[in-house]
Amino acid sequence: MATCDQCGKDENMPYNCRHCGGTYCADHRLPENHGCPGLNDWGDPDGVFDSGFDDSVGGQSGGSKSITDRLGLNTGVGGPMSYFRGNMTFVFLGLMWIMFAAQKITEAMLGPAVWIRGTEEFELYRSIFTLTSQHPEYVWTWFTSILSHGGLYHIAVNSIVIYFFGQHVERYVGSRDFTLLFIVSGIAAGMAQVGLGIVQSTPTAVLGASGAGLAIMGVLTILNPDMRVYLYFLIPVPIWVITGGYALISVLGIVGPSLAGANVANAAHLVGLAIGLTYGQHVKGKGVTQPSRMRFGGGGPGGPGGPGRGGGRGPF
Secondary structure: OEEOOOOOOEEOOOEEOOOOOOEEOHHHOOHHHOOOOHHHHOOOOOOOOOOOOOOOOOOOOOOOOOHHHHOOOOOOOOOHHHHHOOOHHHHHHHHHHHHHHHHHHHHHHHOHHHHOOOOHHHHHHHHHHOEEOOOOOOOHHHHHHHHOOOOHHHHHHHHHHHHHHHHHHHHHHOHHHHHHHHHHHHHHHHHHHHHHHHHOOOOOEEEOOHHHHHHHHHHHHHHOOOOEEEEOOOEEEEHHHHHHHHHHHHHHHHHOOOOOOOOEOHHHHHHHHHHHHHHHHHHHHOOOOOOOOOOOOOOOOOOOOOOOEOOOOOOO
C-alpha cells in the first residue's frame, strides 16, 4: 500500500513517475496531472510528455522522425491516438471479441460446409481466420489468427488472462511496447506451431491469443515471481508455479502425448512464454519500475491462459 503524493489517496498498485520519482494514483500518474517538475525541463512548449507511441520524444531536435510522425498521427494528449494510451489491453480484448463475432457471422453465411475439409467454404474460412502450415504466406492470417478463437471457452479464458494481467504489463512497459509484445509474441507463437507441423509433415492450423497471453504472464513472472494468482478463482498460488507448469506441460506435449488434450498448441504456448520471460528480463535490467506490490484482492484473477488451438475447431 502506498500513498499518492498529489492527493494522499491510498493506492494498492501505485505508479512511479520516471521524471520526478514521485508515487501517484491512477488519476495523477501522468506528469501533467501532478505538476511534474520535469515539465519545465523537457523543453516542450505544450507541456506534454510522450504518449508511449512516439519514439521521437527525447529532447532532441532535428532528429529523424518517428513512424507516428511519418504517418501524421497525433499521439499527444488530446489527439486521437491519445485515447489508446494506457488502454491497449482493452483494445486487443475488443478486437478479439469483434473477430469472434465475425467468425460466427462467416460460419452462418457459409453454412455447414465450412466444417467439411476440401470444400470451398472450408478453404475460404480457414484462409481468413487461421494460420496454416499449408499457406504460411497468407500474411494477413499472421494477425487475424491471433484474434480468432476456436470457441467460446477458448476466447473467454484468454480474455480473463489478458484482462487481469495485460493491464499491469502495459502499465509498467508502456502502451507502445505492450502492443509490440502482444503482436510479436502472438505471431511468433503461431509460426512456431506451424513450423513444427511442417517439420513433422503434419497439416497444422493455429488460432488464438494464448501465445500472447502467456508472453504477458512470462513478463510478470520475471518482474514479480511471487505475485499471488487465484487459480480458477479459488486456489492462491505464486505466478511462477503457473508459468512453470505451463512450460513443463508444453515441453512434454511437444515430445510426447499432450497432457493438455487434443488440438492444443504446445509449441505456441512454449514460444510465447519464452518471449515473455526474455522480455521481462530485458525490462527488469533496464530499470523499469517493477510491480512489487501487485496483488489481486477479492476473488483474484482467473486461472492460467486457456489452450491455444493447434488444430483449431473441428477439422482445422
